[in-house]
Amino acid sequence: MTNRPAGWYYYAMKDIKTILSERSVGSAVTAKGWARTKRDTKNATFVELYDGSCFTGLQCVFDAAASTEGTLAALSRTTTGAALAVTGTLVDSPAAGQPVELKATSLEVIGECPADSYPLQKKAHSLEFLREIAHLRPRTNTIGAAARMRDEMAYAVHTFFHDRGFRYVHTPVITASDCEGAGEMFQATTLDLDAIAKRGEAVDYSKDFFGKKAFLSVSGQLNVETYCMALGKVYTFGPTFRAENSNTTRHLAEFWMIEPELAFAELPDDMELAEEFVKHLLTWALERCGEDMAFFEKRVQPGIIEMLDSVRTKKFAHMSYTDAIAELEKRKEPFEFKPFWGCDLQTEHERYLSETVIGGPLIVTDYPKELKAFYMRLNDDGKTVRAMDVLVPRIGEIIGGSEREYRYDVLVENMKTKGLDPAAYWWYLDLRRFGSAPHAGFGLGFERLLRYVTGIENIRDVIPFPRAVKQADF
Numbered sequence: 001m002t003n004r005p006a007g008w009y010y011y012a013m014k015d016i017k018t019i020l021s022e023r024s025v026g027s028a029v030t031a032k033g034w035a036r037t038k039r040d041t042k043n044a045t046f047v048e049l050y051d052g053s054c055f056t057g058l059q060c061v062f063d064a065a066a067s068t069e070g071t072l073a074a075l076s077r078t079t080t081g082a083a084l085a086v087t088g089t090l091v092d093s094p095a096a097g098q099p100v101e102l103k104a105t106s107l108e109v110i111g112e113c114p115a116d117s118y119p120l121q122k123k124a125h126s127l128e129f130l131r132e133i134a135h136l137r138p139r140t141n142t143i144g145a146a147a148r149m150r151d152e153m154a155y156a157v158h159t160f161f162h163d164r165g166f167r168y169v170h171t172p173v174i175t176a177s178d179c180e181g182a183g184e185m186f187q188a189t190t191l192d193l194d195a196i197a198k199r200g201e202a203v204d205y206s207k208d209f210f211g212k213k214a215f216l217s218v219s220g221q222l223n224v225e226t227y228c229m230a231l232g233k234v235y236t237f238g239p240t241f242r243a244e245n246s247n248t249t250r251h252l253a254e255f256w257m258i259e260p261e262l263a264f265a266e267l268p269d270d271m272e273l274a275e276e277f278v279k280h281l282l283t284w285a286l287e288r289c290g291e292d293m294a295f296f297e298k299r300v301q302p303g304i305i306e307m308l309d310s311v312r313t314k315k316f317a318h319m320s321y322t323d324a325i326a327e328l329e330k331r332k333e334p335f336e337f338k339p340f341w342g343c344d345l346q347t348e349h350e351r352y353l354s355e356t357v358i359g360g361p362l363i364v365t366d367y368p369k370e371l372k373a374f375y376m377r378l379n380d381d382g383k384t385v386r387a388m389d390v391l392v393p394r395i396g397e398i399i400g401g402s403e404r405e406y407r408y409d410v411l412v413e414n415m416k417t418k419g420l421d422p423a424a425y426w427w428y429l430d431l432r433r434f435g436s437a438p439h440a441g442f443g444l445g446f447e448r449l450l451r452y453v454t455g456i457e458n459i460r461d462v463i464p465f466p467r468a469v470k471q472a473d474f
């Protein structure tokens with residue numbers, strides 16, 4: 001390590017967010033970041049320096065007459081995207097919209113950014129184009145704001161659960177069990193399947209890394225249930241993987257899910273928790289992310305702040321699946337998929353119910369057992385299960401959850417009906433043999449939440465590196 005003067009380290013420096021909020025006019029400041037824009041006038045050059053700590057950049061003003069030759073030379077090498085260190089004095093800003101600016105005395109170009117080849121020009125770029133340069137897009141206003149929101153919402157998730165005594169459990173990414181039983185799993189193998197096929201041999205999974213077929217997990221639920229039956233209130237929050245062939249603005253092949261699980265709880269407790277959770281997240285976004293929310297309101301979805309604010313104070317509506325179908329049939333809307341009892345609710349149905357019928361969030365419960373996973377508690381009617389989906393306007397389903405089937409015999413029967421081998425789930429069934437108790441939980445799709453909160457339409461724009469059908473670059 002070379003000898004570095006105190007305060008040299010980047011993390012010890014004040015970031016632009018701190019500089020702008022402290023507003024200590026008269027203080028000497030060095031700020032590092034990237035040039036967002038550069039504008040020359042007769043007497044001065046204005047460089048907006050952006051370091052990602054907040055939406056707003058720091059306006060750096062270089063007086064042409066007072067600048068040294070070295071600074072003028074550095075300014076001539078400064079283009080949009082260049083990495084810079086700017087030193088100067090913080091002064092009151094005469095310009096509207098910014099309380100302070102930096103009266104710059106020196107400039108160091110740390111990394112040039114050739115304008116002729118840099119893909120991000122000053123003009124607005126489409127989100128489609130930005131997806132093709134996912135390594136550079138976090139430098140744009142929209143993706144930068146989405147990244148900060150993502151971080152804030154993750155923090156809000158952990159705060160919510162920790163404040164309520166829930167323990168964070170890390171569930172595995174690699175698994176041998178299909179939680180949802182839908183067969184939409186990515187296989188994880190170290191076998192050379194091509195070579196085996198060429199030899200015309202059958203695949204022997206006992207020779208595979210795990211000695212059996214293994215997959216990437218579609219949900220941490222089954223594992224988190226085991227900790228629920230020991231620690232009481234738990235949650236998991238991690239990446240999950242689904243090989244669904246859904247090329248939509250709502251589906252990812254790799255997405256993050258938050259899954260709480262509550263012991264000695266039934267469906268009404270689950271619904272209560274889900275509602276409180278969503279409201280906590282919206283409150284966090286509105287109260288702690290004002291600057292980025294103002295951007296989403298202005299540039300992405302006008303009216304979003306008022307909409308989210310109104311949801312915070314409204315009680316979520318409840319409706320059984322049977323009533324929801326009756327409501328849809330009664331309305332005679334020209335749906336693409338005609339609704340009938342027993343059909344899976346399509347996004348158009350979910351949106352219609354929350355947007356038109358209710359005008360806000362809605363929890364639909366008690367779905368036909370055929371539509372839902374094996375682990376959901378069977379109702380006494382023998383036809384429906386204690387499932388709940390939280391539907392919100394514009395998005396449709398944001399949460400899926402249920403009370404769990406905690407009766408051993410009924411669970412085994414459910415598995416068999418769904419074509420699952422109970423022996424493969426022996427450890428899950430053990431939870432029903434040793435100290436079984438009612439419990440319930442749900443899964444919130446983190447990216448669906450981010451779409452809801454930011455107003456960003458395509459789910460691929462709220463995750464840094466989207467993984468979807470035919471998309472695994474970067």
Ligand code: 4AD
Pocket residue numbers: 179180218219220221242244250251252253255257259260397398399400401402441442443444445446447448
């Ligand atoms: O309804 P799902 O499939 O429920 C489960 O996985 C349960 N094991 C959760 C639980 O009870 N612990 O998925 C839960 C949520 C959905 O409501 C949706 O928000 C999100 O996960 N989701 C997806 N998000 C993005 N891309 C996909 N392909 C998604 N599939 C589900």
